[in-house]
Every structure is written in structure tokens, then in C-alpha cells.
Amino acid sequence: MADKQKHVDEVSGVETTGHEWDGIRELNNPMPRWWVYTFYATMLWGIGYTIAYPAWPLLTEATTGVLGYSSRAQVSTDLADAKAGQASYVKRIASSTVDEIIADPQLQQFAIAAGASAFKVNCAQCHGSGAAGAEGFPNLNDNDWLWGGSPEELYHTIAHGVRHTGDDGTRVSEMPSFADMLTQDELRQTAAYVVSLTGTPSDAALAEPGKQLFADNCASCHGEDATGSRDFGAPNLADAIWLKGSGEQAVIEQMKTPRHGVMPAWLPRLGDNTVKQLAIFVHSLGGGE
Structure with a gap:
């Protein structure tokens, strides 16, 4: 009675699995022999591998395997x-x-x-x-x-x-704080001059008096041309490379409260x-x- 209920595909003449999705049925073809034998071979290989190498977890360690292999030892x-x-x-x-x-x-x-x-x-x-x-x-x-x-x-x-x-x-170098040595206007003028060496200051008129302030207060370490001095670890201020931040405000802050890295x-x-x-x-x- 069960055999009479099995559906047979009209085109191929092969029985279907009995399932249907949106009118689509799956043929109940047997797996190829080579695939089945390969599957059995992988099972045997897996069993042999777990015997030869560490595999099965125990309470405090794992099986060591008959070959005694250890990845840590390797x-x-x-x-x-x-x-x-x-x-x-x-x-x-x-x-x-x-x-x-x-x-x-x-x-x-x-x-x-x-x-x-x-x-x-x-x-x-x-x-x-x-x-x-x-x-x-x-x-x-x-x-x-x-x-x-x-x-x-x-x-x-x-x-x-x-x-x-x-x-x-x-290596030792420390830039002094100019907060008590220069007024706020003098700090702005000095910063404007420093920025003028590599860019455009916000107020070009400040750069001229800032040049003299730089010569009086900064040139002893940074050099008259502001290219720095390796004897003091004083950076080159005449290029566009900035360590503590660029721009006039950053220069002012460094002059007021110098940051010294270690x-x-x-x-x-x-x-x-x-x-x-x-x-x-x-x-x-x-x-x-």
C-alpha cells in the first residue's frame, strides 16, 4: 500500500522523496558510490587522526596521541x-x-x-x-x-x-616659560613671526616687531634663522613640521606653558x-x- 503512494517523476521515471515545495519535487536518486566510499574514508581517517594525535579532552588535559606530538613542543x-x-x-x-x-x-x-x-x-x-x-x-x-x-x-x-x-x-633640553617674560601682545607678535616663516600669519603687521622679539628671546636656542639647534634639541621653526601643534595659538601656548616630552x-x-x-x-x- 505504501509503494502505491510513492510519486514517480514522469520525465525521468525516478521516484521522488515525497516532499514538494512550490510544485518542485526532489528525485530520490542514490548517492554515487565514489562519494559514499569517500565519506566512509574520511570517517576512518578522522578516527585514526584522533588516535594518533592529541584530540579528546579530559578533565585536566587531553589525550596525547600514540605519536606523542605536541604543537607547543614543535x-x-x-x-x-x-x-x-x-x-x-x-x-x-x-x-x-x-x-x-x-x-x-x-x-x-x-x-x-x-x-x-x-x-x-x-x-x-x-x-x-x-x-x-x-x-x-x-x-x-x-x-x-x-x-x-x-x-x-x-x-x-x-x-x-x-x-x-x-x-x-x-638628552636634556627645556624651553622656558615666557608667560611672565613677555606680554600677551608680545607673545602674539612673536608667534606671528614664527608662523610667517612657513605660512601666512593672521596679521602680517605683527610679524615685524615679532622678528626682533624672536631675536632677543628665542634665537639663542633656535638660531638667528630659526632653523634650530641640535646642541639644545631646539626644533627647526623655519619648516612646516610641527611637533606640538601648528598655528599661532599653538605657538603661543607652547611659549606660555611649554610641553616637554619624555x-x-x-x-x-x-x-x-x-x-x-x-x-x-x-x-x-x-x-x-
Whole structure:
């Protein structure tokens, strides 16, 4: 009786599954033998895999598998192999100056790769993942350097930091507050002159008296031509690169209440080799001298 109720497709002569959707019926064709055998093979493979490798979770651990494989052990082995392969390069870097490392193309390539990795872990938080910096954090891709962009100068800055308490070799510079030294009008005039070096001040008439105020109060550090001085870490004010913000108001605020950033001394934390690698990496970004 059940067989008489089965629907047979008139075109193919094949029974349907008995289901119908919007007048569409599905033919009840058997699966191809090759597909069925492949499915059975994958089942057997899966069972064998769980026996051979760690798979089944237990209360405090998982089954170890008859092969005794461990991904953690494999990673440890790979790391040990990598360190062994790096040992000769690390030893050569330890006995070379940054200039000597740069002069050796193979050693330089290794140092740049290692320095890029160290930069992402230790420096990108302030200078950005691409080293483009942000307000208050220098861009390391350009050639505007407060303390110098040669490999040795970069090494010194990274090793000893900037205004890092407790390191005798740290870079030190502080801009005094002119809030009590100049009137508000004089601050505006000085700012107008500074802005006139790289753009258009809001009131060009203020720039002329501001030039003399700059010569009297600022040129001793920033230079008569306002191009800065690396001896004092005084930035170049005659280009369009601004560390603390651009515009007259930003210049006035910096003159009234100077902001002094702090960079840690990395030598005690990272060691000589890593500091060399960082200096070479930063130098390779394009702005190094």
C-alpha cells in the first residue's frame, strides 16, 4: 500500500522523496558510490587522526596521541632552531658599531628586520606602527631631527632617552616659560613671526616687531634663522613640521606653558644589540642622515 503512494517523476521515471515545495519535487536518486566510499574514508581517517594525535579532552588535559606530538613542543623546537640560526648574526652585531653593521648588507638586512620587530613591541605605542608619530611624538620618517639623524646619534637617543631621570647620558633640553617674560601682545607678535616663516600669519603687521622679539628671546636656542639647534634639541621653526601643534595659538601656548616630552632610556631595558637594531631600523625609514 505504501509503494502505491510513492510519486514517480514522469520525465525521468525516478521516484521522488515525497516532499514538494512550490510544485518542485526532489528525485530520490542514490548517492554515487565514489562519494559514499569517500565519506566512509574520511570517517576512518578522522578516527585514526584522533588516535594518533592529541584530540579528546579530559578533565585536566587531553589525550596525547600514540605519536606523542605536541604543537607547543614543535613551537619550542622551531624557536630554538631560529635562535640558533640567528646566533652568528647576533654575535657579529654585538662586536660591531652601527656604522659597521650598515656597511655589511647582509648584517644590515638582519638588523633592520630585528629592529622592525622590536619597534612594534616597544616604540609603536608612541611613534605609531608606521613611525609617523603624532602630536608630541616625532615623525621618524622625515629628516627633521631634534638631536641628529645619523646612526650613532640615533643610537645615543634610543639608548639614553630624552629627559630620562637617572641616566647621565640622556638628552636634556627645556624651553622656558615666557608667560611672565613677555606680554600677551608680545607673545602674539612673536608667534606671528614664527608662523610667517612657513605660512601666512593672521596679521602680517605683527610679524615685524615679532622678528626682533624672536631675536632677543628665542634665537639663542633656535638660531638667528630659526632653523634650530641640535646642541639644545631646539626644533627647526623655519619648516612646516610641527611637533606640538601648528598655528599661532599653538605657538603661543607652547611659549606660555611649554610641553616637554619624555622618552625612556632603552639601553638598560633592551640591551645593546637591540638598541643597535632599532637605530638601524629607524635610520632605514628614509629620514636617516
